[in-house]
Every structure is written in structure tokens, then in C-alpha cells.
Amino acid sequence: MTDDEFDLLDELYFVQHFSYLKETLGWGETRLLTTLQALYEKSFIKCLKGPDDEIFEKLDLTQSGTDLFYLATKKGLMEHNAL
Template sequence: MTENEFDVLDELYFVQSFGYLKETLDLEVSAILEALNSLYHNGLIKCLKTPDEECFNQVDILKEGKGLYFLATKKGLMAHNTI
């Protein structure tokens, strides 16, 4: 897990919007999207359309990520806590 991925995952213990991540993290938008994309494809986070509506179809985070919400999965929480 990269440092950027770790930092993003650190913010996803609760549902957070992309806007929140952009405001909170000292990272470029592209770096946040790349970290989210990697975390998503490794099953460490899940994507939500709204804070209560999970996306069950495959999501293209690089294209759609700015309008989504994110939450760490159990696997993601375990990976984050073992580093």
C-alpha cells in the first residue's frame, strides 16, 4: 500500500465524499483518484452513489470518482491496521 493509499484509507472509516477527501488531504485531485482507484480494485474500499446507496456495478473511479462517496471495507480496515 502506498503512502497516498494509506492516507486516503485513513479517512474512510466512515462514509466520506470525494469533496471531503479533497479538502482534508494534502494531495492533488489526480493523486486522490489514483489512490481510490487502486484501493477499490484491491477490494479495500467500496463506492456509494449517496451516503446510503452502495454502487454494486463496476465503477470507473477515474471518471466518476468526483461524484461518489467512499467507505473502507472490512478487508481495507484490516489492511490499514496491520501496517
């Protein structure tokens, strides 16, 4: 897990919108979307249309990630806490 992935997972213990993550971390959009995509591909996060509306189809977050909410999965939290 990269330092960026670790720092991003720190923010995803609760459902958070993309704009919150961008503001809190102070990252550029490309960096944030790339890191979200990497975590998503490892099944460390799940994506939501709204706070209670999980998306189950495959996503390309670099194209549609700015309008979504995110939450760490159990697998992501276990990996995050193991470090």
C-alpha cells in the same frame, strides 16, 4: 500498500464524499482519483452514490469518482490496521 493508500484509508473509517477527501488531504484531483482507484481494485473501499446507497457495478473512478462517497471495507480496515 503505498503511503498515499494508507493516508486515504485513514479518512475512510466513515462514509466520506470526494470533495471532503480532496479538501482534508490537500491532494490534487488526479492523485486522489488514482489512489481511490487503486484501493477500489484491491477491494479495500466501496463506492456509494449517497451515504446509504452502495454501487455494485464495476466503476472507473478516474471518470466518475468526483461525485461519489467512499468507505473502507472490512478487508481494507484489516489491511490498514495490520501495518
